[in-house]
Amino acid sequence: MExxxxxxxxxxxxxxxxxxxEGNASAFARDIDMNPTTFYKYVNGDRRPGPTVLARITQLxxxxxxxxxxxxxxxxxxxxxxxxxxxxxxxxxxxxxxxxEPLHRVPLVRVEVGDEGPYLRESGSAEWLTESFVRDVxxxxxxxxxxxxxxxxxxxxxxxxxxRTRGVLWRGESxxxxxxxxxxxxxxxxxxxxxxxxxxxxxLVASNPNVPDQTVEAxxxxxxxxxxxxxxxxxxxx
Numbered sequence: 388m389e390x391x392x393x394x395x396x397x398x399x400x401x402x403x404x405x406x407x408x409e410g411n412a413s414a415f416a417r418d419i420d421m422n423p424t425t426f427y428k429y430v431n432g433d434r435r436p437g438p439t440v441l442a443r444i445t446q447l448x449x450x451x452x453x454x455x456x457x458x459x460x461x462x463x464x465x466x467x468x469x470x471x472x473x474x475x476x477x478x479x480x481x482x483x484x485x486x487x488e489p490l491h492r493v494p495l496v497r498v499e500v501g502d503e504g505p506y507l508r509e510s511g512s513a514e515w516l517t518e519s520f521v522r523d524v525x526x527x528x529x530x531x532x533x534x535x536x537x538x539x540x541x542x543x544x545x546x547x548x549x550x551r552t553r554g555v556l557w558r559g560e561s562x563x564x565x566x567x568x569x570x571x572x573x574x575x576x577x578x579x580x581x582x583x584x585x586x587x588x589x590x591l592v593a594s595n596p597n598v599p600d601q602t603v604e605a606x607x608x609x610x611x612x613x614x615x616x617x618x619x620x621x622x623x624x625x
Contacts, residue, residue: 395434399454401430405459407447419443419560438587442605443561467473471558472498472571474507474533474613481530485513490515491529494552495536498569498577498615505571505613514622527618531556533616535569542579544565544594551623554616562614569615579618 408415416426418494420443428434445451453459482489495511514534520530537550546552554569562568567581580591589608591601
C-alpha cells in the first residue's frame with residue numbers, strides 16, 4: 388500500500404510539472420530548492436516526499452491533501468499571508484537617464500500597518516542602480532529590489548543596528564534555507580532572522596548570542612509570520 392502511495396504521489400507530481408511547468412521537471416525542482424536528480428526519485432515513486440519537501444511544494448499553492456491522497460482540489464485556498472506585501476506607489480520617477488543606460492530607483496522602505504494590513508512605504512533616500520547591475524549581481528528585476536534599514540540587535544554580528552541592506556522582495560517562492568529575511572510578525576512587528584527548516588518546524592535564528600532562537604511549528608508559521616524580503620547585501624550604515 389505504501390509503495391502504491393509513493394507511485395500515486397509521483398503521478399500527481401508529474402501532473403503539476405506538466406500543467407504548470409510545461410513538462411520541465413528541472414524548473415519545478417529548482418523552485419523547491421531541490422536537485423533535479425533527487426526530484427526524479429519522487430516522480431518515479433522511488434521515494435515519498437518528506438515534511439520539508441512537502442512544505443516547499445505547498446508554498447507553490449499545491450493542496451497537500453490532494454498531493455498525498457488524490458482527493459480535493461489541486462490548489463489550496465490562497466490567502467493574503469501567502470502574497471507579497473503591497474508597495475505604496477511613489478510619485479517619484481522609477482527611472483532616470485544614466486551615462487550609459489537608464490538608472491532604476493531602489494528606495495529605502497519600511498513595513499507599516501494600515502486598515503488593510505501591512506504594506507511597504509518609502510522611508511528615506513533611494514539608490515540609483517542600472518538594470519544590468521541588478522540583474523548581474525542579484526539576478527532579479529530592479530522593481531523587486533528594495534533597501535531596508537536594520538532595527539534591533541538580534542542579528543548583531545551579521546547585521547548591525549542601522550545598517551542599510553538590499554533585499555529582494557518575497558513573492559511567494561520557497562524560502563532559502565540558511566538565508567536572512569526581513570519578516571513581519573502579526574505579534575511582534577518586523578524582525579530580521581536567519582531561517583532554518585527542520586522537518587515540521589521553522590527555526591528563526593539570531594546572530595546575537597543574547598537573543599534566543601525561535602522554533603515555530605509549520606501551522607503557526609503560516610498564521611503568525613509573513614516573509615517580506617530576502618537580504619542579499621549590506622550596503623552601508625546610516
